[in-house]
Amino acid sequence: PMTVEASDLPTCLLCVCLTGSVYCEEVSPDMTTVPALPKETAYLYARFNKIQKIGNKDFADILTLKRIDLTGNIISEIEDGAFSKLSLLEELSLAENRLVKLPMLPAKLTTFNANFNRLKTKGVKANAFKKLSKLSNLYLSDNQLEAVPHIPENVRTLHLQNNNISDVSVDTFCRSNDTYYLRPRLTEIRLDGNPVVLSKNPDTFTCLNVLPVGQYRR
Numbered sequence: 001p002m003t004v005e006a007s008d009l010p011t012c013l014l015c016v017c018l019t020g021s022v023y024c025e026e027v028s029p030d031m032t033t034v035p036a037l038p039k040e041t042a043y044l045y046a047r048f049n050k051i052q053k054i055g056n057k058d059f060a061d062i063l064t065l066k067r068i069d070l071t072g073n074i075i076s077e078i079e080d081g082a083f084s085k086l087s088l089l090e091e092l093s094l095a096e097n098r099l100v101k102l103p104m105l106p107a108k109l110t111t112f113n114a115n116f117n118r119l120k121t122k123g124v125k126a127n128a129f130k131k132l133s134k135l136s137n138l139y140l141s142d143n144q145l146e147a148v149p150h151i152p153e154n155v156r157t158l159h160l161q162n163n164n165i166s167d168v169s170v171d172t173f174c175r176s177n178d179t180y181y182l183r184p185r186l187t188e189i190r191l192d193g194n195p196v197v198l199s200k201n202p203d204t205f206t207c208l209n210v211l212p213v214g215q216y217r218r
């Protein structure tokens, strides 16, 4: 018997398309690639499918995207330019996938979620988030990171719990060359479930209003 592949069917028969939004959640038959999107799609919800890979062409023609949610797929590879041209993209979730490294991220992101992946330090460049001046929520919990990347100025919520971070320093959040520097926006930092002992260097958190959650005694 012939099997029906999801990629053979027009997206809006498999998924629910409403003005500007496409909902493709737990699609049956299994959806293994990003579906072709209607022009001017702004919101794509493609959670809990079997998407394996994101290519540079998948979103190349849909520059109207503001939110992409790919939570709970089996994505292990993303081509470096897959999201970089999406200049309106504000929210991107890649949570609960199999990523070991991150692609380039577009400049207007406010929320980025890559919780529950397999991210390694060498797959998340120290400056991966540096240019994201609007970034407010950064979720990187439950990965295999051994270092804290550069955290841009406007971040409010930072989740790094359940990684393998063994060290933080004055320059992780504050500035060793500027004792007047303050970072009042950053009010939620999760570092619990990491080997780092946060009381090691008392100057590490002097620019913050709130101490990170984590281990203070060995």
Ligand SMILES: *[C@@H]1O[C@H](CO)[C@@H](O)[C@H](O)[C@H]1NC(C)=O
Pocket (backbone or CB within 6 Å): 144, 146, 164, 166
């Ligand atoms: C955690 O990091 C240490 C080095 O700091 C390394 O030796 C160890 O293998 C890492 N553990 C895991 C589970 O990756």
Ligand SMILES: *[C@@H]1O[C@H](CO)[C@@H](O)[C@H](O)[C@H]1NC(C)=O
Pocket (backbone or CB within 6 Å): 175, 177, 178
């Ligand atoms: C502190 O060092 C950073 C680079 O590490 C530099 O951009 C900044 O201008 C320096 N600030 C002061 C007050 O020297």
